[in-house]
Amino acid sequence: MLQDFIHAVHALLGPNVDWKQVVLTGMAPIFLLAFAIEYQVLRRRAHRPLPRWRDVATNLGLGASYQVAEFIVHALVSGAIILWIYQHRLFDVPVNAWTIVPIFVAVEFCYYWFHRASHRIRWFWSAHVVHHSEEQMNFTTALRQSMLYSITGWWLFFMPLVWLGVPPGVVFFLYACDLAYQYFVHTEAIGKLPRWFEYVFDTPSNHRAHHGRNPKYIDKNYGGVLIIFDRWFGTYVEEDEPVDYGIPRQIRSNNIWTLNVHEFVQMWRDVLRPGPLWQRLKHLWGPPEWSRPAEVAATPSLQS
Structure with a gap:
């Protein structure tokens, strides 16, 4: 049924549909x-602070700019690359009632490693930092996304x-479902859920x-819908003390452009500083807190 629906939309809109953005826009x-x-x-x-309206407006602006950027990059670049890769697929993976859950778990597995890389590789962190730069937590925090993700x-x-061999429409439709679920874990209005649920799924407490x-x-x-990969790979922690939201080197701005590019620009400034080439390039693939050995003062941690 899912694949039939996707085929119908492709017949209407063409082969290069950005399913992730279509679903998220429809969920708005x-x-x-x-x-x-x-x-x-x-x-x-x-006892709970109310969302600050200026930050809410910023989150909505960041969400809108992210949507526009994703549509453009998909239409001009990534969509064609994705279709080319699918044309050279190894197999034809069937999509039916028996395979849809394993495919979703596989999508979640890919998301876990994307999210983990977004914290431990500065190139990816330069986009993801936007999402972590708010010092409150509410549903609109989930909309706080970067224009640079596709880049x-x-x-x-x-x-x-x-x-x-999983059809791209299926992969990104299921990924959109994954992201839609994650919207609802960005809140302080929900406490801890039953222990079995907290053990298997990402929840407001875990997030x-x-x-x-x-x-x-x-x-x-790092999990999106499931938290089991964090438990298996040693990245799980329970919420057992008050959470201090934000990033260690906090940027206090509501300017959408500044929030989108501040870390990306600083990363390239670090690359362009004089020094051995391998050290300069490591600013791209090293962890966000990495600093050159010759620097006397350690760079404070950037990731959260």
């Missing part, structure tokens, strides 16, 4: 309604599935810890 009214409900819940809880290459992490700049929370809980 639900996202905004959920935030309105969350706001009313938080307003009734005096830095998030989609490359899902190409193994396309190359194996609050992910957004913390507390030392124990940094670089933990």
